[in-house]
Amino acid sequence: MGKQDASVSRAKQKAKFVLLGEGRVGKTSLVSRIIHNIFNDSQQATVQAAFASKTLEIDREQVEVAFWDTAGQERFHSLAPLYYRDADAALLVYDITDKHAFQQVQRWVKELQTMVGAITLTILGNKCDMVKQQAVSEEEARGYAESIGAEHHYVSAKSGAGIDAAVQQSVQRLLQRRASQAQHRPPSYLPGRRQGGLVIADPEQPASKRQSACC
Amino acid sequence: MGSLPLKNAASCKTYLHSLSQGEAAVLRAEALARTMLGCQPTDQAYHDWVADSVLDVRMQLEQCLLSPSASRSDVAQSRGHEGKVPLALESVLMSVLHAPVMQSLVTLHAQADATIHKQAKTHCYAGSKTLDSSLARLSGAEELLIGMDLSHASAALQRIDTECSCPLEMICAIAEADRRLADSAGRLRQSSDSEQAVSADDLLSTTIAAVIVAKPERLVSCLEYLKLFHSTGDWSGKTGFQVATLEAAAAYIEQLNRAFSTFSASGPAPRHSQEFMQALLEEDEPLTFANSSYALRMQAQHTSSPIQVPGPHKDKSASDLRYGHGMSLKQLIGEELMQRAASLQRTASLQRAASLHRTASGKLRAHTELTGAD
Numbered sequence: 001m002g003k004q005d006a007s008v009s010r011a012k013q014k015a016k017f018v019l020l021g022e023g024r025v026g027k028t029s030l031v032s033r034i035i036h037n038i039f040n041d042s043q044q045a046t047v048q049a050a051f052a053s054k055t056l057e058i059d060r061e062q063v064e065v066a067f068w069d070t071a072g073q074e075r076f077h078s079l080a081p082l083y084y085r086d087a088d089a090a091l092l093v094y095d096i097t098d099k100h101a102f103q104q105v106q107r108w109v110k111e112l113q114t115m116v117g118a119i120t121l122t123i124l125g126n127k128c129d130m131v132k133q134q135a136v137s138e139e140e141a142r143g144y145a146e147s148i149g150a151e152h153h154y155v156s157a158k159s160g161a162g163i164d165a166a167v168q169q170s171v172q173r174l175l176q177r178r179a180s181q182a183q184h185r186p187p188s189y190l191p192g193r194r195q196g197g198l199v200i201a202d203p204e205q206p207a208s209k210r211q212s213a214c215c
Numbered sequence: 216m217g218s219l220p221l222k223n224a225a226s227c228k229t230y231l232h233s234l235s236q237g238e239a240a241v242l243r244a245e246a247l248a249r250t251m252l253g254c255q256p257t258d259q260a261y262h263d264w265v266a267d268s269v270l271d272v273r274m275q276l277e278q279c280l281l282s283p284s285a286s287r288s289d290v291a292q293s294r295g296h297e298g299k300v301p302l303a304l305e306s307v308l309m310s311v312l313h314a315p316v317m318q319s320l321v322t323l324h325a326q327a328d329a330t331i332h333k334q335a336k337t338h339c340y341a342g343s344k345t346l347d348s349s350l351a352r353l354s355g356a357e358e359l360l361i362g363m364d365l366s367h368a369s370a371a372l373q374r375i376d377t378e379c380s381c382p383l384e385m386i387c388a389i390a391e392a393d394r395r396l397a398d399s400a401g402r403l404r405q406s407s408d409s410e411q412a413v414s415a416d417d418l419l420s421t422t423i424a425a426v427i428v429a430k431p432e433r434l435v436s437c438l439e440y441l442k443l444f445h446s447t448g449d450w451s452g453k454t455g456f457q458v459a460t461l462e463a464a465a466a467y468i469e470q471l472n473r474a475f476s477t478f479s480a481s482g483p484a485p486r487h488s489q490e491f492m493q494a495l496l497e498e499d500e501p502l503t504f505a506n507s508s509y510a511l512r513m514q515a516q517h518t519s520s521p522i523q524v525p526g527p528h529k530d531k532s533a534s535d536l537r538y539g540h541g542m543s544l545k546q547l548i549g550e551e552l553m554q555r556a557a558s559l560q561r562t563a564s565l566q567r568a569a570s571l572h573r574t575a576s577g578k579l580r581a582h583t584e585l586t587g588a589d
Contacts, residue, residue, distance in 0.1 A: 016451035028414035048397040049412035051456040066452045068459075069415040073355050076419060078470070079463040086451065 012055065012062040015174055017167075018084045020112075021093035022104040023072030026126040029157035030093060031069050034167065058171045065171060067091075081115060089120035089174050091166070096125045096154070097133040102141065109148055120177060121150035122170040128154035128161060224310035224381045227303035231280075234296070240276045241307055247272045248311035259323070265316060266443045273304045273446070280304075302383060302447045309381040309444055316444070320436040327435040330472045331465055335430040338471075344369065346424050353471070354427070356420035359407045360400055363421065368395040369429035372461075376431040382445035385437060386454055393457045396421045415460075422464040434465050 019027045031049040052067045070076075070083045084090065092108055094101040105123060112119055123145045125136065138154075145152035151173070153166035221227050231237040251265055280300050309316075321328065338353055344366035346354075351361050371392035379385045400413045400421055426434065441448070441458060448454045 014451050016455075023416070028412055028416075032412045048401065048414075048418060050397075050415040050418045050460075051453055053452055064452075066456070068456050071355075071414075071416040071419045071463075073416055073420075075355055076416070076463070076467070079419070079466055082459045082463045082466065083456075088451075 012064050013175070013178075015063055015065045015088045015171060016068065016086060017065055017089045017091055017170070018068045018070060018087040019091045019093060020070055020080065020084065020105075020108045021072065022095075022098075022101045023074070025072070025093045025095040025098070025101050026157045027069050027072060027093050030091075030124070030126065030155065030163060031067050033157050033160050033163055034067060056168065056171055058168060058175060061175060063171055063175070065167070080111075084112065084116060084119075087116065087119060089122065089170050091122050091124055091170065092150075093124045093126050094136070095127050096141075097127060097130050097135050099135045102136045106144065109150075113148075118177070118181075120170060120174045121145075121148060122166060122173075123150050123152045124162075124166055125152065125154045126157055129156040129158050221299060221302055221306070221383060222387055223384045224306045227306035227381075227383065230299065231303050231307065234280055234300070236280060240280055240304070244272060244276055244304055244307045245311050248308045251312060252315055261319065262316065262439075262443055265312065266446070269305065269308050269312070269444060270446050272308060273301060276304050277301055305445070305447050306381040306383045312444075313380045317433070317436065317440060320440050321433050324433075324436045324439060327465075327469065328433050331426070331434050331468050332430055332432050334468045334472045334475075335427045337475075339427045339430065344428060346421065350424050350427060351420075354420040354423035354467075355416070356424060357417065360403055360417065360421065363399045363403055363424075365396075365399075365421070365425045365428045368392040368399075368421070368425040371395065372425055372429040372431060372434075375437050376429075376433050379437075382441055382448070385441055386445065386448065386457075389457050389461055390454075392422070392425060393418070393460070396425060419460055419463055419467075422460050423467050426461070426464045426468060434461075438462055438465065 019031065021027050028049045031052050034054065035049065035052045050069045053064060054067075055062060055064045057063075068083055068087070070080055090108075090112055092105045094105045109121065112121070123141065125141055142152045151166075151169060153162050153169075155162035155166055157163070221230060228241055231241050234240075248269075251268055277300055281297060338350065343350075344364065346356060346361055346363040346365055348358075348361055350356075351358065356363075369392075371388045374388045375385050379388060396418060397413050400417045404413060404417075431437070438458065438461065445454075448458075450458075
């Protein structure tokens with residue numbers, strides 16, 4: 001996605017979070033909650049809730065988190081890879097009153113594991129304010145999350161409950177993963193850069209020392 | 216000048232001129248960009264080479280502008296300009312390279328570009344600038360968005376194709392289209408009793424509709440151009456999201472084309488809906504099945520209102536299609552087939568990916584064994 005710019009050092013870390021889940025489980029409402037209620041209220045809210053960006057401070061580290069909502073309609077399912085490619089973390093949302101929505105989450109997990117590989121997964125059981133109509137047991141949901149190395153949180157877009165903690169913990173786990181990867185990365189690693197561009201001659205140097213890679 | 220937003224190649228040039236050593240940097244950038252025009256083979260390797268070269272040149276000139284020598288004592292120049300100088304330099308470089316690089320990309324992606332243009336022309340009346348019911352059905356937009364004004368968004372999308380001369384200008388046009396769609400959809404949501412914010416479904420479906428209304432001739436080439444040459448872009452942020460939504464819209468329209476092509480290529484139209492169903496259920500390839508079933512549903516919808524839809528079957532009358540069952544039955548069949556098709560399509564893509572993964576793992580194992588034996 002464009003060439004990576006290694007020249008600019010960024011004090012702030014960036015993270016891309018993608019929201020996945022069946023239609024009508026409350027993904028858009030969750031993004032709305034995140035924009036309006038969870039974080040710094042002085043930040044400007046966007047007109048739409050399909051995309052939101054917020055800066056969080058986690059473990060004394062500034063992290064700019066971009067939340068990408070995805071279309072939930074079945075007809076758009078095949079387009080989802082365009083949204084989750086290069087994602088650092090996924091928030092997999094289901095409606096606790098809908099067993100099928102939880103099964104869809106399991107399907108998304110399989111797809112992400114196949115297509116993306118290393119990604120921080122967090123499962124969000126939305127509408128936890130409707131606990132009387134709960135169709136997915138806590139034991140089942142937590143057991144599944146544990147089996148795939150994900151965290152499970154109950155949230156409510158309606159009341160705002162649980163969202164703050166879920167996002168913060170997800171960012172924390174992402175930062176830990178990044179730190180661990182950085183330790184194991186070879187020192188010569190330079191993301192996204194290929195060799196073989198134009199060799200730029202310094203106009204101050206003698207002509208004999210100049211080179212050009214232009215064919 | 217430093218506080219003015221960068222909107223196009225001209226404003227970038229003016230901005231760079233306002234900086235110490237900026238004029239020399241612009242001249243050098245333009246000269247180096249011209250050296251890249253020596254040859255223009257139409258292949259991906261050439262585009263990659265140009266993209267790498269643009270990045271290298273930009274980074275070198277950035278250093279000159281943002282880290283001036285101590286003797287000049289204008290270190291203050293770098294303050295507040297770190298974000299703008301790279302973008303301005305990229306725009307100046309790409310404004311020199313834009314036309315030949317785009318021409319090369321258009322040659323590579325001619326078929327995909329033509330497909331989207333053809334599908335857009337097929338599904339949209341000339342002069343239609345609003346989301347009508349037929350376009351809403353096609354794009355997956357909710358009913359409450361019917362009547363939405365698409366004129367400004369489609370005009371902005373047309374500009375990407377016809378007027379832009381660097382990645383920055385394209386990104387500005389895409390951002391404007393996105394903003395216009397979100398505003399229009401937001402107004403309609405507010406005017407209804409719906410409290411829900413504009414969702415990703417709203418944005419994607421209306422973007423699909425706006426692309427159909429805009430009928431761009433080189434959309435795929437423009438998107439490839441952006442992904443290759445907009446190295447300063449915030450790809451994990453808003454720019455990335457807006458471009459992904461436009462890419463998704465283009466991919467969706469391409470899928471529509473495949474669906475209708477499959478339908479048209481399947482020979483004489485079956486006489487009864489049962490024959491349609493049988494033909495589809497016997498289809499082995501899930502993607503073809505998915506596309507065919509979608510085409511079937513579209514045909515069913517179009518047949519019910521032949522005057523409204525100038526689809527690929529416009530040269531066929533309703534009686535030619537012999538699709539005379541009641542609409543409710545057609546809808547039921549369409550829905551049933553769509554659900555089954557989507558499920559099969561997902562399974563197939565996962566199976567393909569898993570197969571690739573297995574092959575790669577096998578090769579890796581073989582390689583490890585080989586090196587271990589050495």
